[in-house]
Amino acid sequence: MNSLLSALIVDDESEVRQGLRALLAAHSEMQVVGEAASVAEALVFLQNHAPDVLFLDMEMPGGSGLELERSLGRATRTVFVTAYPDYALKAFQFGAVDYLLKPVDPDRLALTIERLCGGVPDVVAPVSPVLDCMGISGQIERIRISEILWIEAFQNYTRVYLAQAQKPVLCRHTMSIWEGLLPTDVFVRLGRSEIIQLARVRALRWTSRDVNTVSFDGSDSSLPLGRTSALRLKVILKDSITEK
Numbered sequence: 339m340n341s342l343l344s345a346l347i348v349d350d351e352s353e354v355r356q357g358l359r360a361l362l363a364a365h366s367e368m369q370v371v372g373e374a375a376s377v378a379e380a381l382v383f384l385q386n387h388a389p390d391v392l393f394l395d396m397e398m399p400g401g402s403g404l405e406l407e408r409s410l411g412r413a414t415r416t417v418f419v420t421a422y423p424d425y426a427l428k429a430f431q432f433g434a435v436d437y438l439l440k441p442v443d444p445d446r447l448a449l450t451i452e453r454l455c456g457g458v459p460d461v462v463a464p465v466s467p468v469l470d471c472m473g474i475s476g477q478i479e480r481i482r483i484s485e486i487l488w489i490e491a492f493q494n495y496t497r498v499y500l501a502q503a504q505k506p507v508l509c510r511h512t513m514s515i516w517e518g519l520l521p522t523d524v525f526v527r528l529g530r531s532e533i534i535q536l537a538r539v540r541a542l543r544w545t546s547r548d549v550n551t552v553s554f555d556g557s558d559s560s561l562p563l564g565r566t567s568a569l570r571l572k573v574i575l576k577d578s579i580t581e582k
Contacts, residue, residue, distance in 0.1 A: 342369040343454060346387070348380045348406065349373075349395040349419065354440065358393055358419065361444055365451050377401030381409065388413055391435070391454055396420035407434070417450055437522065443530060445514040453518075469519060471498070471509035479507050483524075487538050487554040488561050489516050491531040501538070501556030526574060528567040542571055 345368055347355045355373045362368045371389055374380035376398055392410070394403040396418050407416050421440045436450040469481050474495060485500045491513050497506040511519075517527050527533045540553045542563075550568035551560040563571065 343367055343390040343451075344369050344371045344387075345391050345393060346370075346372045346374065346380065346383060346389040347393045348375075348377070348398075348403070349393075350375050350398040351395075354395070354419075358442060361442060361447055362393075364444070365448070367451055367455055377403070377406045380406055384410070384414075391415045391417060393417050393419050393438075415454065417454075439527060439529075443514065445512060446517060449514050449518050471507070471511045474508055474510060479509065481507065483520065485556075486520075486525070486535055487557055488535065488552075489513070489533040490561070499554075499557065499559065499561075501554075503557075528563065528570050532561060532563065532567060534561070534571070536574065539571075539575070542568065542575065 345362060347358050347370060349355050349358070352375070355375075359370050359373070362370055371387065372383050374383055377400060380392070380394075390413070392406075392414060394406060394416055396403045397420065403418060403420075410416065416434045417436045417438060418434050419438045419440060419442060436453055438446060438450060467483055469483060471479050471481060473479050481498060481500070485502075487499045487501055489496050489498050492508065496509050496511055496513060496516060498509055499506045513527070513530070513533065516533055520533065524537060525533055525535050534552065535554075538554045538556060540555050543551050543553070545551050545562070548565050550563045550565075550571075552563060552571065553560045
């Protein structure tokens with residue numbers, strides 16, 4: 339790419355803005371041209387500037403990021419940055435380029451920037467029902483997306499748990515790569531270490547003060563979740579039931 343992508347960071351938390359600015363500084367393709375702590379501040383900035391991309395919080399005092407996204411010109415693209423994964427489908431319906439969870443993972447941000455620069459297909463593009471991943475011994479594993487129950491980080495690899503399978507598939511794909519490959523209306527990343535298929539969730543059960551377990555249709559195994567990931571899943575499941 340020959341020119342920089344200008345970026346405006348919009349978030350009501352100063353430490354989040356500073357952290358994201360620091361992460362973006364590691365990418366020569368990006369130039370942060372401004373920050374805003376609210377939708378109102380962002381609108382004032384946008385009256386005189388037209389950044390290429392907004393890194394935009396979803397929920398802020400005094401206004402929603404979705405409201406701001408509606409007012410943008412076609413030349414400005416949006417990447418939502420939020421602590422709540424349950425807004426992802428709505429964000430993509432509004433035309434967002436990507437959707438990042440706080441705290442932002444540097445590898446996941448790199449994928450977003452590659453997407454902004456045209457190097458990665460858009461996340462809402464149609465996906466194949468079967469994906470290839472390379473196992474640790476170099477063999478290619480053919481994985482049917484509909485059979486994926488959950489994926490978890492394991493050292494420098496990932497373990498893919500499949501319906502009716504006796505053991506997980508160990509792949510060289512990182513969590514960030516999986517997040518870019520899987521359809522976002524079916525799979526959700528709950529934290530740094532787990533991606534789950536929502537439609538396959540059977541139950542979420544309290545195990546201890548800090549641990550919950552998720553069971554899935556098609557497997558006798560269960561996935562332990564920390565408090566933050568479990569809370570995110572509870573919110574998503576509650577909203578899903580409410581919508582139905």
